[in-house]
Amino acid sequence: MNKAGFVALIGRPNAGKSTLMNWILGEKIALVSQKxxxxxxxxxxxxxxxxxxxxxxxxxxxxxxxKLLNQYMLEEALKAIGDCDIVVYLAPASDKLSYYEKFLEINNQQRKHIIVLSKIDQISQADLLKKIGEYNQYSDQFEALIPMSVTKNVGKNDLLDTIVKHLDESPYLYNPEDLTTEKMRDIYKEFIREAIFDNISDEIPYESDVLIDKIDEESPVEHIRATIIVEKESQKGIIIGKGGSAIKRIGKNAREKIERLASKPVYLELFVSVKKGWTTDKKFLSDLGYEW
Ligand SMILES: Nc1nc2c(ncn2[C@@H]2O[C@H](COP(=O)(O)OP(=O)(O)O)[C@@H](O)[C@H]2O)c(=O)[nH]1
Ligand SMILES: [Mg+2]
Known part of the structure; x- marks a missing residue:
């Protein structure tokens, strides 16, 4: 009998969770940002x-x-802990232990967890050993501690072997040929959001989102029409940029990522629309796919 199960990637913002998921999958499907x-x-x-x-x-x-949107985000993480078989808690290797101690408090259902010390390429070997020693005072709480670096290609097999050790025997839960159960439109939305994070500074990426209006997959060139939602008129101007320069860059970056995943040429049409207060509007958040 094979094993199968759900693993929640948990950690503070920027720990490297989405990067880890793309890396293990060998295909980019999740949004990664320095922000x-x-x-x-x-x-x-x-x-x-x-x-x-x-x-x-x-x-x-x-x-x-x-904000309401942030509450939704936090609940998403907590639900993932509740629904999984084992948690992988990611901590950048340079992180203070207090973040992990907070996680232990949050994890009051006592879900089993593995610690991944991420981004070990950013600290010295001596500091890494010291950090491992600090975590080891909690060794009765976690199943394993795995140092990892995506940039240096360290830790992947160790993590996968360790996870499997802790899963139960089970028939496959999904078709082994599938990469994800996500809908294409949701992945495309994330690619456009990622392009906004990469090209637009300050708070605008946090106050914007993307609605996919239409996808036409039938034609040889996939046609996607999407609207970028912002809070304020001034933000709309910045997203568009001088002579449309910013939105062109966003569109090009997003299109290239979509084409790589779809393996065909894509025509991406972007619009911008102002929707004041959308991050606190429950109905509109649900239109954007953030449903409680
Ligand atoms: N140097 C280094 N940077 C990493 C590594 N993993 C992720 N990052 C970077 O950390 C940032 C945050 O990554 P992301 O996956 O979006 O973090 P998330 O918020 O936990 O999903 C991005 O700029 C990544 O490129 C790593 O192993 N080494
Ligand atoms: Mg992420």
Whole structure:
């Protein structure tokens, strides 16, 4: 009998959760940003490791939640903990232990967890050993501690083997050929959001979102029409840019990522629309796919 199960990727914003999921999948499906709090909802990747099936669930980071949108994001992470078989808690290797201690408080259902010390390429070997020693005072709480670096290609197999060890025997939960259960439109939306994070500074990426209006997959050139939602008229101007320069850049970046995944040429048409107060509007948030 094979094993199969759900693994929630949990950690504070910017820990490297979405990067880890894309890396293990070997295909880019999740939004990655240098800026914190870019991931807004759960998404998943179906990974076959030898004969076993691991479903990774990427989540928004654990963070302070003031706005309604942020509360939604935090709840997404908590639900993922509740619904999984085992948690992978990601901590950048340079992080203070207090973040992990906070996670232990949050994880009051006592879900089993593995610690991944991420971005070990950013610290010295001596500091890494010291950090491992600090975490080891909690060794009765976690199943394993795995140092990892996506940039240096360290830790992947160790993590997959360790996860499988802790999963139960089960028939496959999804078709082993599938990469994800996400809808294409949701992945495309994330690529456009990522392009906004990459091209527009300050708070605008946090006050914007994307509605996919239409996808025409039938034609040889896939036609996608999407609207970028912003809070204020002034933000609309910045997203468009001088002579349309900014929106052209956003469109080009997003289109290239979509084409890579869709393996065909894409015509991406972008519009911008102002919707004041959307981050606190429950009805509109649900139109954007953030449903409680
Ligand atoms: N140097 C280094 N940077 C990383 C590594 N993993 C992720 N990052 C970077 O950390 C930032 C945050 O990554 P992201 O996956 O969006 O974090 P998330 O918020 O936890 O999903 C991005 O700029 C990534 O490129 C790593 O192993 N090494
Ligand atoms: Mg993320």
């Amino acid at each position: 914190a709090n870019a991931t807004r909802r759960r998404s998943n990747a179906i990974v076959m490791h030898k004969e076993d099936q691991i479903i990774f669930v990427d989540t928004p980071g654990l963070h302070q939640a003031e």
